[in-house]
Amino acid sequence: xxxxxxxxxxxxxxxxxxxxxxxxxxxxxxxxxxxxxxxxxxxxxxxxxxxxxxxxxxxxxxxxxxxxxxxxxxxxxxxxxxxxxxxxxxxxxxxxxxxxxxxxxxxxxxxxxxxxxxxxxxxxxxxxxxxxxxxxxxxxxxxxxxxxxxxxxxxxxxxxxxxxxxxxxxxxxxxxxxxxxxxxxxxxxxxxxxxxxxxxxxxxxxxxxxxxxxxxxxxxxxxxxxxxxxxxxxxxxxxxxxxxxxxxxxxxxxxxxxxxxxxxxxxxxxxxxxxxxxxxxxxxxxxxxxxxxxxxxxxxxxxxx
Amino acid sequence: xxxxxxxxxxxxxxxxxxxxxxxxxxxxxxxxxxxxxxxxxxxxxxxxxxxxxxxxxxxxxxxxxxxxxxxxxxxxxxxxxxxxxxxxxxxxxxxxxxxxxxxxxxxxxxxxxxxxxxxxxxxxxxxxxxxxxxxxxxxxxxxxxxxxxxxxxxxxxxxxxxxxxxxxxxxxxxxxxxxxxxxxxxxxxxxxxxxxxxxxxxxxxxxxxxxxxxxxxxxxxxxxxxxxxxxxxxxxxxxxxxxxxxxxxxxxxxxxxxxxxxxxxxxxxxxxxxxxxxxxxxxxxxxxxxxxxxxxxxxxxxxxxxxxxxxxxxxxxxxxxxxxxxxxxxxxxxxxxxxxxxxxxxxxxxxxxxxxxxxxxxxxxxxxxxxxxxxxxxxxxxxxxxxxxxxxxxxxxxxxxxxxxxxxxxxxxxxxxxxxxxxxxxxxxxxxxxxxxxxxxxxxxxxxxxxxxxxxxxxxxxxxxxxxxxxxxxxxxxxxxxxxxxxxxxxxxxxxxxxxxxxxxxxxxxxxxxxxxxxxxxxxxxxxxxxxxxxxxxxxxxxxxxxxxxxxxxx
Numbered sequence: 001x002x003x004x005x006x007x008x009x010x011x012x013x014x015x016x017x018x019x020x021x022x023x024x025x026x027x028x029x030x031x032x033x034x035x036x037x038x039x040x041x042x043x044x045x046x047x048x049x050x051x052x053x054x055x056x057x058x059x060x061x062x063x064x065x066x067x068x069x070x071x072x073x074x075x076x077x078x079x080x081x082x083x084x085x086x087x088x089x090x091x092x093x094x095x096x097x098x099x100x101x102x103x104x105x106x107x108x109x110x111x112x113x114x115x116x117x118x119x120x121x122x123x124x125x126x127x128x129x130x131x132x133x134x135x136x137x138x139x140x141x142x143x144x145x146x147x148x149x150x151x152x153x154x155x156x157x158x159x160x161x162x163x164x165x166x167x168x169x170x171x172x173x174x175x176x177x178x179x180x181x182x183x184x185x186x187x188x189x190x191x192x193x194x195x196x197x198x199x200x201x202x203x204x205x206x207x208x209x210x211x212x213x214x215x216x217x218x219x220x221x222x223x224x225x226x227x228x229x230x231x232x233x234x235x236x237x238x239x240x241x242x243x244x245x246x247x248x249x250x251x252x253x254x255x256x257x258x259x260x261x262x263x264x265x266x267x268x269x270x271x272x273x274x275x276x277x278x279x280x281x282x283x284x285x286x287x288x289x290x291x292x293x294x295x296x297x298x299x300x301x302x303x304x305x
Numbered sequence: 306x307x308x309x310x311x312x313x314x315x316x317x318x319x320x321x322x323x324x325x326x327x328x329x330x331x332x333x334x335x336x337x338x339x340x341x342x343x344x345x346x347x348x349x350x351x352x353x354x355x356x357x358x359x360x361x362x363x364x365x366x367x368x369x370x371x372x373x374x375x376x377x378x379x380x381x382x383x384x385x386x387x388x389x390x391x392x393x394x395x396x397x398x399x400x401x402x403x404x405x406x407x408x409x410x411x412x413x414x415x416x417x418x419x420x421x422x423x424x425x426x427x428x429x430x431x432x433x434x435x436x437x438x439x440x441x442x443x444x445x446x447x448x449x450x451x452x453x454x455x456x457x458x459x460x461x462x463x464x465x466x467x468x469x470x471x472x473x474x475x476x477x478x479x480x481x482x483x484x485x486x487x488x489x490x491x492x493x494x495x496x497x498x499x500x501x502x503x504x505x506x507x508x509x510x511x512x513x514x515x516x517x518x519x520x521x522x523x524x525x526x527x528x529x530x531x532x533x534x535x536x537x538x539x540x541x542x543x544x545x546x547x548x549x550x551x552x553x554x555x556x557x558x559x560x561x562x563x564x565x566x567x568x569x570x571x572x573x574x575x576x577x578x579x580x581x582x583x584x585x586x587x588x589x590x591x592x593x594x595x596x597x598x599x600x601x602x603x604x605x606x607x608x609x610x611x612x613x614x615x616x617x618x619x620x621x622x623x624x625x626x627x628x629x630x631x632x633x634x635x636x637x638x639x640x641x642x643x644x645x646x647x648x649x650x651x652x653x654x655x656x657x658x659x660x661x662x663x664x665x666x667x668x669x670x671x672x673x674x675x676x677x678x679x680x681x682x683x684x685x686x687x688x689x690x691x692x693x694x695x696x697x698x699x700x701x702x703x704x705x706x707x708x709x710x711x712x713x714x715x716x717x718x719x720x721x722x723x724x725x726x727x728x729x730x731x732x733x734x735x736x737x738x739x740x741x742x743x744x745x746x747x748x749x750x751x752x753x754x755x756x757x758x759x760x761x762x763x764x765x766x767x768x769x770x771x772x773x774x775x776x777x778x779x780x781x782x783x784x785x786x787x788x789x790x791x792x793x794x795x796x797x798x799x800x801x802x803x804x805x806x807x808x809x810x811x812x813x814x815x816x817x818x819x820x821x822x823x824x825x826x827x828x829x830x831x832x833x834x835x836x837x838x839x840x841x842x843x844x845x846x847x848x849x850x851x852x853x854x855x856x857x858x859x860x
Contacts, residue, residue, distance in 0.1 A: 065728040067653070067660030071605070084605070085724045086660055157742060245720040245741040246727060256720055262588060263608050 024219065027292040036284050043281035051098040060088035062095055062248060071264050080270050084256055089267060093274055095248035100230055100278075103160060103249075107167045107229045108222050114172025115179065115218065120206050122180050123187040137176050145170035145232060146239075153241035163242045167232050171225040178221055179214050186213050220290040227282035234275055250275050392575040393836070393855040396587050396596035399845075400554045400580035403537040406523060407485040412765065412846045415522065417557055417578060420849035422463075423542035425525035426454055426473055426505065427517055428849075431842035433625070433675040433767060435517045439473065439527060439543070440505065449512035449798030454505040460566045462529040463547045468566075470499035476527045477507075487523040490515075512796045514803035515768055545571040545851045554580060559850065571851045572838070591617075591831060597855050600830035600844050604662020610831045619831045621664045622841030625673045625767040626826035628665075628718075630726070631760045634781030634819055638708055639758055643696045645818040648759075649686035650693035651733045657725055658824050668825040670815035671773055675843065677800060678770065678807025682815045690733060697734040707736035713751055714761035715744040722761060722823070752779050763826060765845070770794075770807055773814045782819035786810075834858045 031037030060078065066086030074081040080089035121133040149166035156162055186192060192209055200208075230250070236242030237251030238258070245252075253271035261268045401413040406423060420428060428438035440454035460468035477497045480488050493513040498506050509516065519525070532541045540548050545565045550558035557578045561571035579596055581587035588606055591599045610617035632639040632648065639645060658665045666674070669682030694703070702708040710730075712723055723739035730737045737759070742750070751757045760779070764772070774791035776783035790810035797803040815822075830841045838852030 063728040063731055065660075065725045067656030067658070067725060070660035084660065084719075084721045085728070087724070087728075157740065157746070240716050240741070240743070245723050245739045252720075259584060259719075260605055262585060263605060 024215075027289060030292055031285075031288050034288070037288050040281040040284040040288065043277050044285065047097055047278055047281075048101065050094055051101040054091075054094040054098050058088075058091035058094050060091045062087065062091055064088065064091075071260070071267065074266075081267065083253070083267060084260070089253070089270060092248045092253055093250065093271060096250045096253055096271075097274070099160070099243060099247060099249040100233060103163055103167075103233050103243075104226050104229045106164045107171065108226055110164060110168030111171035111175055111225060112218065112222060114168060115175030116211065118172065118176035119179055119183050119210070119214070122176065123183050123206070123210060125202060134180070137173055137180075141173045141177050143170075146236065149232075149236050149241050150239075158237075158241050158244045160243055160247070163229075163233050163236050166236070167225075167229050171222075171228070174225070175218060175221050179217050182217055183210055183214055186210050216290075220286055223286035223289055224283060227279040227286070230275055230279050230282065389854040389856045390573065392577070393573055393598075393853070394577040394579055394596040395598040395600070395839070395850075395853075396579050396581050396590050398581060398587070398601060400582075403553070404540050404548070404551060405536040406526065406540070407480070407483075407528075407536065409537075410486055415846050416844070416848045418540055418542070419522070419526065419847065420544060421546045421559060421851070422540045422544045422548055423526045423528070424544045425521055426477075426527065427520050427525060429518070429521040429843075429847055431622075431840055431847075433518075433843060435521055438521070438525070439468070443517075445798075447798075449514075450509045452507045452509075452516065454507070456503045456505065457566070458503065460543060461564070462532065462541060462543045463562045463565075464529065464532055464541050465564075466529050466531055468527065468529070468543050469502045470505045471502070472530060473497075473505045473527050474499040475530050477524065479528075479530075480524055485523070487519075490519045490522075491524050512798045514795055514797045514800060518768060545569065546576070554582075556580070569851050572854045573850075576850055576853065591833070594833070597836050598830065598832045598839050598853075600839075600841075601828045602831055604664040604829055607662070607829050607831050616834055617831055618834060618836070619829060620841045622828045622830060622844055623666075623675050624765070624826060624828045624843055624845065625675050625769075626763050626765040626828075626845075627668060627671070627673055628722075628823040628826060629671075629760075629762055629764050629820050630712075630823055631762070631780050631820040632818070633755065633757050633759070633779075634783065635755065636758050636781070638710060641700060642818065643700050644708065646686070647693040647696035647700075647733055648730065648735065649818050649821045650689045650696070651730055651735075652726065652821055652823070653688045653729055654683075654821075654823055655688070656729075657722065660721065660725065661824075662829075664827050664829055665824040666827055668822040670811045670822060671770055671820075672807065672811045673767075673825045676767055676770075677804035678794070678811055680808045680811065682812060685812075685815050686818065686821070693733040702734040704732060704734050707731070707734045709736045709738060710758040711738045711740060712759040712761060713740045713742060713747060713757045715747045716741045717744060718761060718763065755779050755781060761823075765826075767843075767846070770811065773810070773819070780819050782814070782817070784813065784817060787813050787817075 028041070031041060064087055066082070068086065069082055070084050070086045072078070072082045072086070078088050078090065080093070083089055083092065118133060118137055122130050122137070124130045124133075145166050148169055149162055152162045152166055187205075187210060192205055195205055195209065233242055233249060234251035234254055237249055238255040240255075243249040243252050250271045254268065254275070257264060257267035257271070397413075397416070399411070399413040401411055401417060402409050404414070404418070406414050406418050419425065425438045426440050427435050427443070430436045439456055439460060441457050443452055443454040445452045454473075456470055456473070462468055474497045477491070477494075479485070481491055481494065481497075493510050493516075494507060495510045496506075496508045498508075500506055507516070527543060529541055529543075534541050538551050543566065545562055545567065546559040547562050548557060549560040550556060559571075559576040559578065561574045563570075565571065579590070581590060584602065584606055587596075587599055587602060588609075590596045591610070604621075607619050611619045630648075630652075632645045634640060654667050658667065667683045669685055670680065672678045672680070697703060697708070700708070712726060714723065720739070720741050723737075723741060727737040727739055747760070747762075751760045757779075771791060772778050772780065773782055774788045776788070787810050790806055790813070794803050794806035794810065797806060828841065828844055830839065830844060832839060833855075835856040835858045837854045837856070839850075840848055
């Protein structure tokens with residue numbers, strides 16, 4: 001069944017969700033040919049491996065505080081030295097990579113869900129719903145993520161959920177706002193019109209036609225957001241409304257040592273370096289995904305013709 | 306009667322252990338610090354005439370000395386030492402909300418105003434002992450119910466008004482009648498009268514051992530009832546300084562009152578007190594010469610200054626700050642004495658102190674060394690993990706089946722203490738969940754609603770043993786013997802009995818383990834070389850600056 005597979009709209013293709021994913025796979029494979037692609041995939045890969053390993057093994061136990069050796073310099077047992085409680089810097093950074101990975105993944109999932117829900121409402125055929133939601137998104141997008149987090153932190157206290165919800169809502173709104181023009185264009189395209197005329201339901205059109213065609217925009221936007229989530233986690237934790245005390249995260253490692261930057265600069269450099277590397281890698285990944293996607297799309301067309 | 310030492314006695318100093326054998330003090334006729342001088346007289350430098358340039362050439366040491374010459378001249382005519390700077394800056398941390406010491410709470414106000422701008426009937430020295438203030442001497446009736454103070458002669462306020470006994474009586478009566486800050490400390494006073502111009506008599510309803518100490522604080526301050534000024538932004542008192550500039554949360558400028566009545570006039574003509582909420586900014590200010598003194602700073606932040614003894618001095622002063630890890634006396638798990646004792650045995654306080662830089666002192670009970678009733682109680686609960694494990698095992702908990710407790714404290718104390726406590730309690734079978742919250746949340750949950758297992762607060766007040774005699778306080782500690790002893794101590798007619806009974810009560814409190822006293826926080830003060838007379842003990846509540854001088858050293 002593919003009423004509209006020969007539709008005239010070249011930019012937006014009807015149907016073909018699986019084709020989108022194969023195209024994504026091909027884009028990722030092509031990325032590996034460039035230095036930037038190798039770098040970003042290597043960093044992200046390392047991050048995931050370290051995060052998983054830290055669930056089972058860290059060089060030192062996280063609770064191995066030793067007040068007599070607080071801030072001590074790197075040694076064979078403590079490769080990056082110790083923090084202000086005498087705990088091993090490297091172990092905390094490794095364990096922090098798991099927390100950050102969880103936060104990034106859950107935030108992206110939440111942002112995608114919120115974004116899709118909002119897009120669905122905005123392309124809805126019920127004029128009232130789409131109008132109100134569009135205006136609401138435009139208004140809500142002006143509220144900074146930090147403010148949402150601050151408001152959430154008052155009743156719930158500092159927690160990982162606050163970071164995820166604040167960022168998820170913020171980036172979900174962003175995603176909806178950015179994807180809306182394209183979504184509206186697709187919703188009005190001929191193949192959607194013909195599907196409607198064949199009696200397709202709104203849900204069917206959304207899942208079968210609109211979302212697959214929005215996939216490239218959404219993936220690029222979400223991968224760029226992923227980098228921002230890492231930064232937001234560090235920032236919110238530094239403000240005391242992010243990851244709670246006792247839970248390892250990069251932001252926490254930064255927040256506890258940044259007060260002593262003048263005396264123990266290296267203890268700030270390590271978590272700072274990790275955050276920088278990962279954010280650069282995620283942003284680069286997003287950029288490449290966008291670049292390759294367009295080229296990839298063209299080549300796909302060529303392949304088809 | 307103690308010898309008259311001026312309105313505020315000098316503070317003793319404990320020199321930093323790592324820096325004994327101080328380098329020779331800069332010579333009085335040393336040339337002045339060029340950077341400082343540059344900052345102070347930029348206009349003069351800019352508008353310098355040829356004469357000054359010639360002078361600089363003649364002296365041939367450089368512009369530095371050329372600038373120094375006129376400046377030293379003016380310093381000589383001032384009240385300071387020969388060669389001492391006319392002006393200096395000190396950096397503090399917490400700024401007062403406004404200058405109205407009658408209605409605005411906060412130790413920052415006591416710190417800047419008491420002994421500098423306002424003076425009390427009596428004063429306190431650096432050992433927290435009562436010394437003469439406006440009163441040169443006093444005595445009390447044998448039953449401890451009437452105190453008679455004899456005032457100095459010829460006292461005056463900075464606006465020229467004379468200060469007599471009726472000003473003292475008016476000030477104290479006004480405080481009691483209007484319920485100004487700390488007026489509850491004078492609940493036992495029945496009347497304050499001025500039988501003649503140089504005598505003040507305070508009558509009590511019942512003996513009150515802490516009366517004199519209380520009068521060194523806000524309740525004893527004397528105000529000019531004929532002066533009209535905006536109390537929130539100005540201050541008119543009888544002290545050695547007047548306030549010439551007040552920028553909220555930023556700067557307070559103290560100007561020496563040349564006509565100060567007392568013998569102990571201010572030795573530095575002008576002191577700019579600057580407030581730094583941010584530690585890094587404070588450290589940078591000291592390093593760049595914007596301030597010559599910084600107090601307090603943490604030991605870790607002080608390390609670069611300790612390592613540079615040629616330019617800086619770092620001293621550690623005694624204080625009355627007690628870091629209290631309170632156990633909720635009415636909590637489900639913490640009402641069990643064995644749990645509380647186990648926690649006390651499990652905590653390695655020396656390690657906590659070491660991680661903070663080693664300046665703080667161990668404290669085994671509710672009374673710090675500068676308060677009456679102090680005894681070394683650190684031996685009651687030594688660090689003994691084996692004993693802690695046994696006690697927890699009796700309650701049915703071990704490492705595999707831990708007891709879950711929550712520690713709630715304000716983020717201002719940093720996350721390190723919570724992390725360390727969690728690590729230290731884990732082996733004995735306590736899974737400590739640490740919640741670092743906003744101070745307002747702590748106030749709401751712990752202080753008001755008593756909804757907590759463990760809490761950590763720096764109780765910084767002096768003479769605050771009464772907290773342990775109040776069963777409704779957030780500690781939830783209710784021991785009738787301690788309450789009886791406390792009443793007895795406050796009714797003691799002489800300080801020795803008072804201290805003896807308090808010590809007895811403090812020992813009982815510590816043994817009952819309603820809390821663990823992690824350490825007695827000691828205040829670290831860093832100064833550039835050449836600063837003399839800056840109080841280091843108790844300087845977060847009591848900072849008489851009359852003796853401070855700064856003699857810039859030879860670079």
